[in-house]
Amino acid sequence: MSRKQVILGAYLGGVNHHTAWWHPEAGSQIAFSSFEHTARTAERGFFDFFFLAEGLALRERAGEVFDQDIIGRPDTFTVLASLAAVTEHLGLAGTINATFNEPYELARKFASLDxxxxxxxxxxxxxxxxxxTGGNFRRGGFLDPADRYVRAEETLNAVRALWDSWGVDDVVADKESGRFLARGNAGEFAISGAQFDIHGRFTVPRSPQGRPVVLQAGVSPQGRDFAAANADAIFSPFGKLPEAADFYRDVKARAVKAGRxxxxxxxxxxxSFVxxxxxADAAEKHRAILHEQVTGQTALILLEQIYNRDLSAYDPDGPVPDIEPDPEAPPIIQGRAFIHQDRFATVKRLREVSEAKKLSLREVVIDQFERGPLVGTPAQVAEQIDTFVQHNGSDGFILGSHLVPTGLDEFVDKVVPLLQxxxxxxxEYTGTTLRDNLGLAAAPAPVRV
Structure with a gap:
């Protein structure tokens, strides 16, 4: 039986506490040279794609900007388009919000990047x-939480309709004029639904992939269904077996149920990796990095998001607070994605872990908030990655380092050769598109209605 190929993505750390901005070798978070170095390193290691997260608003605590966050994230499309000029094979993946952007703009920008x-x-x-977050946009915070996937699905369907509005043979060469001409109905679209009522002609001919690759992150049942029905890849929050394998089986089963x-x-x-x-050396390095990343203040803020209470009076080196969360109060933390499905169950688990392991507030945050880091010698990390993928914990990993922009170099130099x-x-790269390199089927040909 053939072994699964390991998909590798690279991300550059941004607006979070994981990035070691204080390190003497740390570089700029917004200089093009940082993005370029990481992308070139990933391509040198034959990675599949480079990934950028997105921050649409500066995070706040009780109305004030976090003073331990990295500030600044350039526009995603600008960065990725620039990286297209200095790489040849590496996929370029950007996080763009479906709530605050219009289908025409999204379709045009991604088709242009393709x-x-x-x-x-x-x-x-x-x-x-x-x-x-909506305060930075025309629509404000209009969207009911129950409707966010309704809008996301309509947005994605509309974007795909625009990509498909050009057929594979809609651009023809006119020998007399030397110009490329569009066939009569090329680019025409009319889309009507609960979220959109748009019509016109799309300006960008069908791109090399037909449809750019679609990624999604969904943990809730609704999010999993949306991703399983629509995404080419989904970001898993699980970095440890067997829960990762359970998620893997669940999403794959949902994809089959959706007709895929x-x-x-x-x-x-x-x-992350160390x-x-x-x-022993790797474990000690990892411990030191974690304690630098999760300061007492950071630990309190991470817990405040769960409790939705001001915990500044608590000692980070003391016990986990004995109060209960207050989900009905106005959010004390703004701009940070909330990934905990049940506040009360999460607090209960943190207390149990703290008591069982005799951990302080800060120590339990360090213990519980990291998602399956890869720690060991290069040979051990290669073994961890290979074993995880072959046991269907995932199809690969998206790797990042606490050190920007040179942190990925060590992985490419020491671990990639062992995986090879x-x-x-x-x-070597054998495909011509990101779809090829990920082992995905070609985008379906446009259907004229």
Whole structure:
């Protein structure tokens, strides 16, 4: 039986506490040289794609900007288009919100990126409903939480309709004029639904992938259904077996139920890594990094998002607070994605872990908030990745480092060659598009109605 190939994505740390901005080797979070170095390193390691997260508003605590966050994130499309000029094979994936952007703009920008990059564009579809983020946009916080996936699905369907409004043979060459001409109905579209009533002609001919790759992150049952029915890849929040394997089976089953093949969707958790000369050396480095990342103040703020209470009076080196969350109060933390489905169950688990392991507030945050880091010697990390993928915990990993922009270099130099020796990472790019490299089926041909 052949071994699964490991998909590798690279992300550049941004607006969160994981980025070691204080490190003497740390570079700028917004300089093009940082993005370029990370992307070139990923391509040197034969990664599948480079990924950018998105922050649409500066995060706040009790009305004030976090003073431990990294401030600043340039426009995603500008960065990815620039990287298209300095890479040849690497996919370029951007997180763009489906709530605050219009289908025509989204379709045109991603189709343009796909043309500029020769078929390497990917869209990570995210949603938002909170008034805090919406305050930066014309629509404000209008969207009811129950409707966010309704809008996301209509947005994605509309974008795909625009991509498909150009047929594969709608551009023809006129020999006399030397110009390229469009056939009569090329680009025509008319879309009407609960969210949109738009019509016109799309300006960008069909791109190399036909449809750029679609990524999505969904943990709730509704989010999983949306991703399973629509995404080419989904970001998994689970970095440890067996819960990761349970998520893998669940999403693949939902894809089949939606009329797709299980192979039509790839499962990709994010992970950090720490390498050492020995297992003990790597573990010590990892412990030191975690304690630098999660200061006492950071630990309190991470818990405040769960409790939705001001915890500043609590000692980070003391016990977990004995109060209960207050989900009905106005949010004390604004601009940070909330990933905990049940506040009360999460607090109960944190207390149980703290008591069982004799951990302080800060220590339990460090223990529980990290998602399956890869720690060990290069050989051990290669083994961890290969074992995880072959046991269907995922189809690969999206890797990032606490050190920007040079952190990925060590992984590419020391771990990738070992994965290549195992036969699970390519030694050269053979596909011409991101779809090819991810092992995804070609986009369906446009259907004229």
């Amino acid at each position: 043309h500029l990059s020769g078929g390497r564009a990917a869209w990570n579809v995210v949603t938002s409903f909170d008034a805090f 093949s299980a192979d039509d969707i790839k499962i990709l958790p994010s992970a 390498l050492g000369d020995s297992a 020796d195992r036969g699970v990472v390519r030694t």
